[in-house]
Amino acid sequence: MYYTGGVRSLVPSWFVPLPGVHVGPAWELGVLVVLSAGDMLISKDVPWRRLRDISFGIYSVEEIRNLSVKAITNPRYLDNLGNPMLNGLYDLALGPPDNKEVCTTCAQDFNNCPGHLGHIDLPLTVYNPLFFDKLYLLTRGSCFHCNLLTCPRAVIHLLLNQLKLLDRGAIHEVSELEAVLHRLLEASPDVNGNEIQEELEDYTKKVLKKYKRWKESSFVKNICVMRNKLIGNFWKTEMVSAKCPHCKAPKSVVRKEHNSKLTIVMSSKPGNDKKASEMTDNANISKRGYLTPNMAKEYIEALWENEGFFLNHLFSGIGADGELAFTPDMFFLELIVVPPSRYRPVNRLGDQMFTNGHTVNLQAVLKDVSLIQKLLAVMAQDQEKTHEVEELGSNLKEIETSDQIDRSFLSTLMGNSLTDKLYNAWVRLQSHVNIVFDSDMDKLMTEKFPGIRQLLEKKEGLFRKHMMGKRVDYAARSVICPDMYINTNEIGIPMVFATKLTYPQPVTPWNVQQLRQAVLNGPNIHPGASMVINEDGSRTILSSVDHTQREAIAKQLLTPSTGTQRLAAKIVCRHVKNGDVLLLNRQPTLHRPSIQAHKARILPGEKVLRLHYANCKAYNADFDGDEMNAHFPQSELGRAEAYTIACTDEQYLVPKDGTPLAGLIQDHMVSGSSMTIRGCFFTREQYMELVYRGLTDKQGRVKTLPPAILKPCRLWSGKQ
Numbered sequence: 173m174y175y176t177g178g179v180r181s182l183v184p185s186w187f188v189p190l191p192g193v194h195v196g197p198a199w200e201l202g203v204l205v206v207l208s209a210g211d212m213l214i215s216k217d218v219p220w221r222r223l224r225d226i227s228f229g230i231y232s233v234e235e236i237r238n239l240s241v242k243a244i245t246n247p248r249y250l251d252n253l254g255n256p257m258l259n260g261l262y263d264l265a266l267g268p269p270d271n272k273e274v275c276t277t278c279a280q281d282f283n284n285c286p287g288h289l290g291h292i293d294l295p296l297t298v299y300n301p302l303f304f305d306k307l308y309l310l311t312r313g314s315c316f317h318c319n320l321l322t323c324p325r326a327v328i329h330l331l332l333n334q335l336k337l338l339d340r341g342a343i344h345e346v347s348e349l350e351a352v353l354h355r356l357l358e359a360s361p362d363v364n365g366n367e368i369q370e371e372l373e374d375y376t377k378k379v380l381k382k383y384k385r386w387k388e389s390s391f392v393k394n395i396c397v398m399r400n401k402l403i404g405n406f407w408k409t410e411m412v413s414a415k416c417p418h419c420k421a422p423k424s425v426v427r428k429e430h431n432s433k434l435t436i437v438m439s440s441k442p443g444n445d446k447k448a449s450e451m452t453d454n455a456n457i458s459k460r461g462y463l464t465p466n467m468a469k470e471y472i473e474a475l476w477e478n479e480g481f482f483l484n485h486l487f488s489g490i491g492a493d494g495e496l497a498f499t500p501d502m503f504f505l506e507l508i509v510v511p512p513s514r515y516r517p518v519n520r521l522g523d524q525m526f527t528n529g530h531t532v533n534l535q536a537v538l539k540d541v542s543l544i545q546k547l548l549a550v551m552a553q554d555q556e557k558t559h560e561v562e563e564l565g566s567n568l569k570e571i572e573t574s575d576q577i578d579r580s581f582l583s584t585l586m587g588n589s590l591t592d593k594l595y596n597a598w599v600r601l602q603s604h605v606n607i608v609f610d611s612d613m614d615k616l617m618t619e620k621f622p623g624i625r626q627l628l629e630k631k632e633g634l635f636r637k638h639m640m641g642k643r644v645d646y647a648a649r650s651v652i653c654p655d656m657y658i659n660t661n662e663i664g665i666p667m668v669f670a671t672k673l674t675y676p677q678p679v680t681p682w683n684v685q686q687l688r689q690a691v692l693n694g695p696n697i698h699p700g701a702s703m704v705i706n707e708d709g710s711r712t713i714l715s716s717v718d719h720t721q722r723e724a725i726a727k728q729l730l731t732p733s734t735g736t737q738r739l740a741a742k743i744v745c746r747h748v749k750n751g752d753v754l755l756l757n758r759q760p761t762l763h764r765p766s767i768q769a770h771k772a773r774i775l776p777g778e779k780v781l782r783l784h785y786a787n788c789k790a791y792n793a794d795f796d797g798d799e800m801n802a803h804f805p806q807s808e809l810g811r812a813e814a815y816t817i818a819c820t821d822e823q824y825l826v827p828k829d830g831t832p833l834a835g836l837i838q839d840h841m842v843s844g845s846s847m848t849i850r851g852c853f854f855t856r857e858q859y860m861e862l863v864y865r866g867l868t869d870k871q872g873r874v875k876t877l878p879p880a881i882l883k884p885c886r887l888w889s890g891k892q
Contacts, residue, residue, distance in 0.1 A: 207477050209573025233506050238260070240291040241265050241277050244465040244510050250518070256523060259536075261531050266290050269513040271281040271709065283738075292537060295544045297465040297504050298602045302607040304431055305485070305502045310475065311468065312426045313411030316438065318419040320473040321482075323410040325365035326353065328482050331406055333376040337486045338399050340383040346398065349375060373542075393469055403486065417758040426463065431613040436464040462595065465602075508537060508608065529621030533608045541599040546581060547597060551590050644672055646804040648781075652758075654795050655782035657865055660834065661820045663756055663770035663802065664782025665748065670698050670774045673804045674745040675752065677699065678703065679729045687744045691726040694719075698747050705743040708735040748772055748804060753814040755803040756783075758791040765790040765823045765833055769814035786834045787820060853887040 218527060231239070242265040249260035256262035262269050264276040275285040299307060314321050334346045352375050356363060415422055425437040435788035438461070476483060476499075516528040526855050587593035606613040611623040628634050648669045655664055665673075674707065679687055693700030695714045704712045704725055715721050729742055748754070757767045768790060775782060781800055788794065805811050816822070826833045836844070846852065854862070859878070867874060881887040 199726070220456055230502055231509075232501070234511055236289075236291055236507060236886065239289050242290045243293050244290045244534075245541075247535055247542060249527075249531065249535065250525070256513075258408050261510065261534055262518070263290070266510065267512045267514050281736075282514065287514045289512065290510035291811060292508040292534070292541065294506055294508065294512060294601070294605075295470060295599055295603065296730070296881045297431075297506055298605050299465055299468070299578075300503055300505050301431070301606045301613055303503050304428070307468065307472070308426065308428045308434065309407055309411065309851045310483075311434065311436075311463070313407070314479075315416035315419060315421065316436075316471065318416060319471070319478050319574055320416070321411070321475075321479055322413050322416050322419050322423055323406075324417060325369045326357075327371050327410045328404070328479075329365070329369045331402060332482050332485055333372045334402055335399065336376055337379055338395050339391065339488075340380060340401075340465075341393065342379050342383055343398055345379045349360060368372040386478040396777045406486075416583045430603070431615055432608055433599050434468065436461045436463045455520070464595075464598070469500065469504050470734050472503060502787055505605065508534070508605065510534060530608075530624075530627070532621050533604065533611075533623065534878060536604040536609060538602065540597065540604055543581065543585075544594070544597050544601060547585070547590070547594055550579060550582070551594065554590070581684060585704075595869065635668075644803065646806055648673060648804075652783045652793060652795060652798055652800050653780045653781045653787055656785060658773050658782060658784055659771075659868070660718075660784045660786045661756060661771055662773045662784070664756075664778060665772045665802070666699060666776045666780065667774065667776050668779065669802070670772075671696060671700065673748040673754075673802075674702050675804065676743045676806060677746050677749065678740070679742045679744060681730070684729055687746065688726040688729060690746045691722050691729070692719075694722055699749050701744050701746045703745040704729075705745070706732060706733045706738065707737045707739045707742060709738045742772045748774075750774055753805065753811055754816060755818065756781075756791075757791050757801045757803070758798065759874065762792070764827055766792075767818070768823055770820060785836055789835055790820075790823060791874045847890040849890065852890040852892070856886055856888075859888040859892075 242259070242263060244259060244261060244263065246257050246259040248257050249262045251257055256264055256269065256273070264273055265288065267275045267277070267285045268282045271282040274281055275286050275288070295644055304438050313323070327773065334349055335351065337345050344464065349372065353372065354370065356371050359613060360367075413423065427435045429435060494653065499558075516531045519526040520526065536821055575742075582590075584591065585593040588597045593816050603617055605756075607617060607620045607623055609623050610625040611620045612625070614620070626633070632638060648665075650666070650669070658664055677687060687701070690701040691704065691714060693704040694716050702714055704714065705712045706712065712725060714725070729744070733742075750771075752772045754772055755767055756770050761767060768787070773782075781801070781802065783793070791800070793800070805814055820834070824834055856879075859879075863874065863876065877888070877892050879886040880889040880892060
């Protein structure tokens with residue numbers, strides 16, 4: 173089963189991707205995700221499968237063309253009115269870019285269309301940015317005369333058999349195989365490559381028979397480390413010889429520049445070699461030693477024919493089905509995948525539109541493609557015109573038509589001849605393709621936006637910002653202070669938090685008056701509201717200065733809006749109020765009671781969170797500058813769980829051993845000692861306040877004690 177996310181023919185109707193999973197960048201890279209599922213279990217209602225494993229691969233050109241619904245050719249993506257252009261990057265065949273359009277491929281709206289892939293055909297082959305470094309190592313460590321690697325054959329056969337052993341998890345035998353080779357070379361220094369190959373293969377076959385029943389364990393961490401170490405040493409120590417050991421010709425010098433082009437200085441083979449001289453002539457474009465992607469592809473294919481038995485193992489792990497599916501075509505690109513429009517949305521702010529950065533990168537590629545196509549047409553015209561002039565001007569009508577091609581764009585290209593202009597445009601196309609994948613690959617390009625790699629990596633990337641430990645809305649953090657006058661299941665919320673934390677409250681005939689008053693109060697007056705969500709999903713932010721706007725919205729809370737009805741009623745995002753439940757957390761979260769639910773008590777004039785003394789043991793908190801986090805649940809189910817399960821009243825016993833959790837510890841014990849010390853007295857108001865706070869949850873008449881001192885004023889001692 174291949175899960176592509178955008179092609180309905182390949183995705184079962186019962187399969188639903190996990191919410192919040194963004195798979196756009198994987199499509200752009202052409203990554204093939206293979207999900208291996210177990211046997212389908214019979215269920216009465218919903219069929220389901222259990223996923224066992226997942227692997228990644230690279231789409232081939234044919235697979236991308238089959239997945240694509242349209243070839244993108246138009247550099248303009250929006251017209252003057254902001255509508256998607258035909259054959260542009262926001263063509264409706266790729267899916268609707270917003271909830272106002274309908275997909276022309278599956279006839280679904282924005283909420284139901286998963287999006288569809290497109291592609292950009294490149295007029296010239298370019299290097300694959302993902303494998304450019306490996307391509308550079310291959311060209312630098314091989315001979316352009318005999319199309320072989322410039323390392324001894326013994327090294328190749330040794331590494332090949334070591335990789336085969338690592339695929340079965342035979343780590344110890346990898347070192348032993350190297351000792352076998354050393355013993356063979358010491359016994360007979362004049363041994364040839366075939367004898368070395370036979371000796372190493374015999375030893376490898378014996379070991380593989382021993383590990384025959386073992387499954388392939390090449391993805392174990394220590395095996396991966398060993399594999400990377402062997403391959404790294406191979407590139408560093410064995411591929412640096414200055415002369416080819418096979419044809420004895422000096423090795424050609426290959427250099428890379430800005431990850432966009434390869435330069436080569438061809439060496440001359442001893443003797444007259446017509447083929448080598450032709451290759452040298454072809455390698456020099458406009459008398460410069462540039463190795464174009466087309467020439468590099470021809471050479472890599474020739475190298476693969478001779479060294480494919482070894483290179484397939486050296487670059488293994490790319491195949492989607494666990495097979496050695498790596499081919500020379502993986503080093504080059506003939507087209508670029510265009511992700512669906514929903515993953516490249518156009519941001520709108522009022523009347524202004526801000527284009528997605530990835531769309532701008534793709535647009536730069538389209539402009540280069542259009543420019544190169546015009547340049548190739550001009551070069552073909554000149555060549556055809558020269559050929560026809562030599563044939564005494566046959567087909568004069570076509571010549572007159574071809575003369576009408578606009579050549580004004582040639583002045584914008586660098587270079588003296590058309591060949592120079594073509595190569596400069598080719599390099600510019602390579603740079604823009606690199607930026608699509610990784611904007612840091614080209615250090616000279618100034619106008620660039622984040623590429624696919626930047627969308628995935630580091631703090632602002634997809635994984636760390638959106639999938640792991642991300643920052644949340646509807647949360648607050650502040651210093652905690654003690655407050656003995658609130659209940660143990662309450663938390664004191666300052667007004668600055670009360671006007672920022674909101675809850676989406678559906679409007680009903682039973683609460684419409686309360687919500688209307690909240691809308692009239694606005695975002696700055698508590699209890700108020702900050703936003704109203706309409707039935708079609710659109711949001712209206714309440715203005716803090718426009719009372720007329722708030723009044724008009726308040727009168728229409730029960731009036732249904734026109735258009736698509738996505739919601740049953742309007743929703744008012746009201747302020748947090750007394751009695752709302754919040755989840756309190758203090759790091760480090762060592763056990764379950766480190767997160768408990770408290771009821772809000774709004775405290776005007778405060779700047780900090782107020783916490784009762786009795787809850788300090790559960791949070792391991794004191795009041796020397798500790799901070800706590802408050803989270804406001806946004807659903808009725810979450811509120812119900814907080815009220816009934818996570819509430820502090822239900823967390824009296826610690827889960828570890830059943831001992832009491834709530835109680836007085838640390839600072840408040842010092843306060844109790846200070847209150848009962850000799851010489852500490854309280855007035856009548858202070859005494860009554862302490863008695864009232866200590867008996868808040870009791871019902872009935874309270875019998876007070878007489879004062880300990882009557883004159884000159886009535887005073888009660890702390891021990892009373």
